[in-house]
Amino acid sequence: LLRTTDGGSTWTVSKFGEPGYYGNSYELGFITAVDAKTVYIGRPGVVGGGSGLFFASQDAGLTWKTITSSPYQITANGKLWAIQNNSVRVSSDGGQSYTSSLDLKLPPSNSYFDATSLLAQDDQHLAAYTRTSSYDFTTYKYVYTEAVYTTVDGGANWAKVDLPNGTNVGIQRLYQISADGKTLVASGNNGLIRSADGGLTWTALTGPVADPYYYYYSYFPIGGSDIIASNYSSLWLSRDAGQTWTKLSVPGG
Numbered sequence: 001l002l003r004t005t006d007g008g009s010t011w012t013v014s015k016f017g018e019p020g021y022y023g024n025s026y027e028l029g030f031i032t033a034v035d036a037k038t039v040y041i042g043r044p045g046v047v048g049g050g051s052g053l054f055f056a057s058q059d060a061g062l063t064w065k066t067i068t069s070s071p072y073q074i075t076a077n078g079k080l081w082a083i084q085n086n087s088v089r090v091s092s093d094g095g096q097s098y099t100s101s102l103d104l105k106l107p108p109s110n111s112y113f114d115a116t117s118l119l120a121q122d123d124q125h126l127a128a129y130t131r132t133s134s135y136d137f138t139t140y141k142y143v144y145t146e147a148v149y150t151t152v153d154g155g156a157n158w159a160k161v162d163l164p165n166g167t168n169v170g171i172q173r174l175y176q177i178s179a180d181g182k183t184l185v186a187s188g189n190n191g192l193i194r195s196a197d198g199g200l201t202w203t204a205l206t207g208p209v210a211d212p213y214y215y216y217y218s219y220f221p222i223g224g225s226d227i228i229a230s231n232y233s234s235l236w237l238s239r240d241a242g243q244t245w246t247k248l249s250v251p252g253g
Helices: none
Strands: 030-033 039-042 054-057 065-067 080-084 087-091 099-103 112-120 126-136 141-151 159-162 173-177 184-188 191-195 218-221 227-230 235-238 246-248
Touching: 080 112, 099 141, 126 173, 173 218
Parallel strands: 112 173
Antiparallel strands: 030 039, 039 054, 054 065, 080 087, 087 099, 112 126, 126 141, 141 159, 173 184, 184 191, 218 227, 227 235, 235 246
């Protein structure tokens, strides 16, 4: 990790472990600066709540400590949000301890959670998704039960929407929640999708212009209604939660 204190004129190396300890740079793909001193680095929203590596610094990157339970997301005020032990949990002390904000309820004994996602857009607006699966030995098919949870008051109250039986939206990651909690943007089984009724129904969004060689895009929420889309050859920005896209100029591109 490189660190600068003069706007990028000079850089120094900041170390937080041997390279082999954390695998590769992809695992440390996101840097979140809460203030001038507090910095987190890791992959929130990807390993979310698991045992992946995550690092924190309280001295602007001079020294680092490991947080063994990676959060899904870190809000601007420094709260860490995660899905742990079948509940949405929040930490206000840098990941040292978590308290439960929402009990996701254990699935029936013959079912299990096979997909979860959490969005902490800020300290007030959050959304969570769960998918429970079980095997029907009569039809020889998997049966999925999906639910979306939203809160607009920091987790004091949560609204739950159960998706209709037989649907399989397959949300992979949540990207945006509106001020009233009704409009959601996520990636699903067939690309970028949007709901205007709190997660009950979903429609497909048109993503950036298809690239003939690198057709797959990764999406990254960067605050509010802004979403970045990237692949190996281009970078795109949406300022209206994925409804329209503008191609950005990149060095050498």
